[in-house]
Amino acid sequence: MAVNATNDYPSGAAGIFARVRSLLTGLTITGRQALRPVGTVRYPREKVVLSPRWRGALRLRGVLGRDEISVLSAGPPAYNALIDGLYRENRLPACVGNCPANVDARGQGYLLGEGKPSEAYELVRERNIFPGVLGRICHHPCESACRRNYYDEPIAIRPLHRHAYEEYRKVADERLKPFTVHHDERIAIIGSGPSGLTAAYDLMRLGYRVTVYEKDEKPGGALYSGVPAYRLPREVLHDEIGNLVKMGLDLKLGVEVGKNVSMHRLLDVYDAVLIAVGLQESRILPLPGHDAEGVEGALPFLRAANWKGDAGVKGLRVLVIGGGNVAVDVARCALRTGATEVRLACLESDAEMPCHPWEIEEALDEGVIAMCSLGPEEVLVSAIGSVRGMRMRECISVFDEKGRFAPEFGDEYTDISTDVVVFAIGQAPVLADVIEGSELTLTDRGMLPVDGTVFTTAQEQVFACGEVVTGPGSAIVSIATGHEAAESIHRYLQGQSVTEGRVVRPVPLYEEYQPALLDGVEGERRRVTVPMARPEERVTDFRPVELGLTQMEALGEAMRCLRCQSEVCVGCTFCARTCPDYAIQVERIDDPGQRRVTLYDLDLSKCCFCGLCAQQCPTDALTHTGQYELTFFHRDLMVFDCDEMLRSGEGTRATGRDSGREGNGEVSD
């Protein structure tokens, strides 16, 4: 294995020869080198080709109070291009990138901080048509991607949506204007759920006349029948839908396509039809006894609870099978409709439960009993044919090592006595009636084949979006599909290619944050606590659990937003905190609507060019320049202030072979 380094001369005459030869070899080598072209630089007349240096003095690209932060605002077809462009330039804020509908949460924070809640509302509404609704029920992927997770806690983006809505509501009548119609084509949308209404909103913005058919008497789709009122007060939902109507939406309630009006007729009358009916049917496991009295699906249960406020479980014991968000909703509704004892049984263990952790936490607060790692085995039926209990089997593991659903069961059985069993294990669409009269066909499993990128169906004129396509999911995902479907319809009606340039847009990968250290972090750096109704009070009726933010709280929270990737310094002081040499000094004033950076000093005589500050900068306002020649006559000149740093781009330009590369030695705007 080892190479020997000793390398001795041979002995005797050969050694003497080798010794003399070594001298001659040395002379040959230096002689040959002398004849070679010179490798070093002829100073200073030759053009010096230097490798790019980025470790020059720091500079700022913009400063709050001097530079505006651009909000991401564009019409429906252009918005995607805007987001993709920012993504390519690595300037997409994490919250926007992680939101399925790319809602500009940064712009919202900025406008709220500037004291413009109505503008913030309208900005959010461009991508999320129900800021007030989603401000209560969204599962907020934006907050999990928030860069603030690194430092302390994420911005409360969802409560800020809600706050913006509540502020907007006061001035809605002045600000609402109907969209002008400048296209002749008419579009029918079946279903008034989030995805259908999103498509309707986008198409109305584009100048189409849109008619929405809703089979129920009240609009909202799953938002109405599926989301319990304690999470989403009905007046909020209907107020926001009412706003759409004021903007020109033709909403036909109580008209069921396939029953009251046939698809065939729609296709005749309208230029395009969008199917956004969502999922209506709950799956029930075909266990022994599943047809007994007292076994229900989650959707009918929720529907009953939401429409009538009574699910027929008053004084009964309820067992919910399933661990998702719907199951939790069912459980909490059961409590509110008078169930004496509500249990939640799911296959998954505590940590694996698919519902959002805050949901189960609130449910547990209210008295729901969670029973994890139990699989349903048999419904125990009493003599009179009603449910008596449920036999559950111990579940060892739910997923195999590749992450696929493959439950393994143990040998232990548990009998749970209960009066009502609600299955919340999945939903399916009911489409047969809807598509009758069109050229569409369903698959064996009752699904409609739809292109997942552009949301076209087998028939050119018909489009589909929402949970019909994606399966059970969250409202914001449905909204995102609505935007895409609207664009497809627009392209189709304008005779453009529906597919050209359309891709499944890359969802940027954001890191999974480990919880940041919160010791000693307090005051303005802490996330605002969203007030909640007390558990013992809230279980009694359908009053909202989560209460709104006050104006000051909302302002404070909006101020916490770091305006990521905006390339404008917001004076967050993270650079100063991380500087190993105390070279950076930042001060700002923080009054509502008055947030400004008043001081930004960099002492270059201390700077060690480690780059930690630029790495920490959430807005990318702080960068290194290619200006590395830093010779000053006076030490005072080594202190760069805000103005100097905004100016210091004119340093020596990197001239390496890849000087055109992005973000390297970049010195000009």
Place this chain on the structure above:
Amino acid sequence: MSGLIWGAIYGLAAGMVISLAAFIGVWGERKIAGRIQLRYGPQELGPFGLLQTGADTLKLLLKEDITPAAVDVRIFRVAPLIVFAPAAMSLAVIPYAYGFAPIDTGVGVLFFVAVPAISVVGVLLAGWSSRNTYATLGGLRAAAQMISYELPRTLSVLPVVLLAGSMRPLDIMDAWQWWWIPLTFIGFIVYFIASLAEINRVPFDLPEAEAELVAGPFADYSGIRWAIFAMAEYGGLVAASLFGAAVFFGGYLGVPGALGVIVFVLKALVIALLMLWVSWTFPRMRPDQLMATAWKVLTPMALIQLVLVGAVISWL
């Protein structure tokens, strides 16, 4: 009296020749060293940086002449001159052209070999008077080294003297034959190495060994005094290469008249170049190795050469 005037004139001339030689020599050395080390060397002042040495000389002249407080002032000041004078003197006996050597003496070879040895006194004094350990060590090393290499150097020239039958340089030139070159080649090698040692160049620059003794005896000198040491070194280099070119390679012979001088200088240049080349190629020796080389390698080699030439002469 006239001797004194001649002496003065000669001294002036020698001083100028050495200055000029140092002037060009320093430039040439820096250029050559630069090329060997993949650099350009001086390039800014004048064409090819020729005036760089001038600028440096000016700088050295204008620099403060620092005399450290603790030194023995008189000896400290006089030492550079003691080193410089023999180097200049040794130029006097070299046969430059047909029938011309500034001082035509019958013991020219002996003079040339013996006089530079005086400079050892200067180096020793410089080292001792500087009153620091490095300088002292350097001075002592210089003394040991120069004395040791005097013997092989002298012995290496003897074969030519033997062949020519005279110690007068002009006589040697008259008697010089082309076949002497192969015959005295070993002698030349010994002469070459010993001369390197004599003028303190790598691999024999022990007295001023930068890495160990930080310039040895010259550590405390600055400005013009240091420049005199440097000039002495270049004077030694010039003298050694000129003399070597004369006695081992026939100096000006081969080309008639004044053109002979050019040939002579060219030959000397080649030897000087070789010296620079060697000194920029090899590492420095250790004091004990230095002594061993002198006594165990060079002296026997010179003796072998002497015997060889003696045998050839007796055979002739």
Place this chain on the structure above:
Amino acid sequence: MGLDVESRRVVEVEEGGTVEELVVNVGPSHPSTHGVCRVIAHLDSEIVTKAEPVIGHLHRGIEKMAENRTYLQVVPLTDRLDYVGSMYANWAYCRAVERLASIRVPDRAEYLRVIVCEMQRIASHMMAIGSAGADSGAVTQFVYAFDQRERIIEHFEELCGARLTYNYVRPGGVSHDLPEGWIESLLAFCESHRKGLDMMDKLFFGNVIARGRMKGVGVLSAEEAVAWGASGPVARGSGVEWDLRKHDPYSVYPRLDFEVPIGSNGDCYDRGRVRLLECYESCSIIEQAIAQLEPGAIMADGVPRLLAPLPGDAYDHIESARGSLGVYLVSDGSPRPYRMKVRSPAFCNLALLPMLAEGHLLSDLVVILGSLDPVFGEVDR
């Protein structure tokens, strides 16, 4: 006139007479101490009877400073430890942090770390070989070696913007991905570097004078090397087969095929030539690592900006150009290290100097010091 009284000491000799002992202060500001080291050399004529290194001139208290900084802020400090091999200190520190905070580094980052550290090894060894030349008067060798080093430094500069204090390896990964065209130019360098090494091998390590200067000088036996805690080329020159890349494999080294050059005499020559031969191996490691390099993340996911590992202590070491460089970190759960200790190979190797130099000439002292290749930023810390 003459010498200082102080530097001349009269030493009683056992037989009764006296010899005068010359005390030479080699350093702290001396061309061949490779930094600010002072060696008090007691000379009998030119023979060193006792050499005592006095270190600490560069002591900045980095271990103390680290206790007052966050984990990330310590990274620039580690640059200043071994300023000839900043990448190593970065890496060793980051490995200790990663072990403490249980961070898993992505593969690409590991490969990049290996690549830059092998480049650093070449750069550092070129410095050592070059100054071995300069110590023994071969200035040209010094320039040739620095020419090779310069190529590496240029690559580093392009990669992370700095020529000396790279600050490139960060806890969780590395700070920058490779620039375009960097790999190609690095591969071209490896090719030309081998030629340069061949040349240096002949010019310096084959030269009879250089051999005379280094062979048999400062002999360290294998047993002594182990007992004195020597590591790196100093130990390997003595025939101790001890290379953490092989014997405590870390990072992706197990996936790379390379050999460990060792010497047999333990003298300055073997130590120097082991370094030279290691450069060949480093070239081959770089080429293999580049071949195995795949696109991917260069930073571990979700490393908090403010690291605060669980209380505990962790030690990790890597094979730096000078030997096994270890970092010992103690955490008390706060965002700052409770204690950081750097196990400096140069410090341990330098401790050998008094033993090795005794009985040699003053000229050998500088060669021996050079062959131990101390970097005083790391020795003094």
Place this chain on the structure above:
Amino acid sequence: MKITDLRDHLCQVYPDLCPLFSIEFGDGVLAVPCGNLFDAASDLRDLGFDRLGMVTAVDQAEEFELVYRLQSRSMLAGIFLKCSVPRENPRVKSLVDLWPAALWQEREVFDLFGIVFDGHPDLRRIMLPEDWEGHPLRKDYRDERMIRRPDYI
């Protein structure tokens, strides 16, 4: 060698050291009373830990924790040897007799922590000047030249 194998081997050869052995962050740790430090180190050396990699100390308020890192070439394994000495009058037996590598490393610990190593032949300051007062790596060391970082993070 895997750390568990090392533990088994250690327990086999020196059963009395076995209960002192623990594993932290993948490293074997042998915590011994300071009186037994020299014997334990000597045992470990006989076991094959032929290299003394590192000697250092940690200021643990009431006491100093001495940390020795030993490395074995034959077993390809490393181990920590730890012992705690009281803050008042910290003394411990020097390991110079086992490994000359301890010569400078113990000097460093003496210099920066003030721990006295009995039997060390040349216990002087090494990093700091001879006339320096105090031992800087102790947590209670104060110096008017020290800069305390502002406490924000």
